[in-house]
Amino acid sequence: xxxxxxxxxxxxxxxxxxxxxxxxxxxxxxxxxxxxxxxxxxxxxxxxxxxxxxxxxxxxxxxxxxxxxxxxxxxxxxxxxxxxxxxxxxxxxxxxxxxxxxxxxxxxxxxxxxxxxxxxxxxxxxxxxxxxxxxxxxxxxxxxxxxxxxxxxxxxxxxxxxxxxxxxxxxxxxxxxxxxxxxxxxxxxxxxxxxxxxx
Ligand SMILES: [Zn+2]
Numbered sequence: 251x252x253x254x255x256x257x258x259x260x261x262x263x264x265x266x267x268x269x270x271x272x273x274x275x276x277x278x279x280x281x282x283x284x285x286x287x288x289x290x291x292x293x294x295x296x297x298x299x300x301x302x303x304x305x306x307x308x309x310x311x312x313x314x315x316x317x318x319x320x321x322x323x324x325x326x327x328x329x330x331x332x333x334x335x336x337x338x339x340x341x342x343x344x345x346x347x348x349x350x351x352x353x354x355x356x357x358x359x360x361x362x363x364x365x366x367x368x369x370x371x372x373x374x375x376x377x378x379x380x381x382x383x384x385x386x387x388x389x390x391x392x393x394x395x396x397x398x399x400x401x402x403x404x405x406x407x408x409x410x411x412x413x414x415x416x417x418x419x420x421x422x423x424x425x426x427x428x429x430x431x432x433x434x435x436x437x438x439x440x441x442x443x444x445x446x447x448x449x
Contacts, residue, residue, distance in 0.1 A: 393405075
């Protein structure tokens with residue numbers, strides 16, 4: 251889904267932390283000492299540092315082209331999933347937990363919807379999205395590997411492209427146990443969360 255102006259204002263450069271603004275068909279860091287451009291691939295901004303990420307821009311572009319052609323993307327992610335444990339048998343519990351989360355969320359600032367940042371699978375984001383109808387809540391789903399359909403943003407899980415205190419809730423499932431950088435990923439979840447926010 252296209253990002254709202256409110257969410258775009260909370261985007262930050264994953265390299266220097268500068269604000270990001272949409273310029274033509276890409277996002278550009280507003281810090282003149284950095285000024286890095288970030289591409290938008292089939293409507294999804296790729297807000298990751300090519301120099302340090304596991305995946306590079308070409309991986310995301312190739313996977314999106316494969317998806318568009320109806321092919322399943324060849325992905326390093328598939329190989330990573332093969333060698334790490336699965337915890338995907340808790341879907342009923344997950345849906346119930348998300349219902350509880352959505353019911354508990356709100357803001358005391360009139361006109362500001364509560365923000366949920368979800369990192370992980372698009373299916374998890376869809377579960378949450380289905381619960382948001384009629385609620386003043388906004389969801390942004392971050393995908394961390396190429397070929398993930400229906401994402402809002404592609405990013406490196408070690409550097410979430412958001413300002414501090416951007417989220418009222420953070421949802422991550424199937425992320426930490428797949429990562430070699432657990433402390434960094436979890437630290438990002440804490441950094442973007444408002445005081446009193448929910449994880
Ligand atoms: Zn920058």
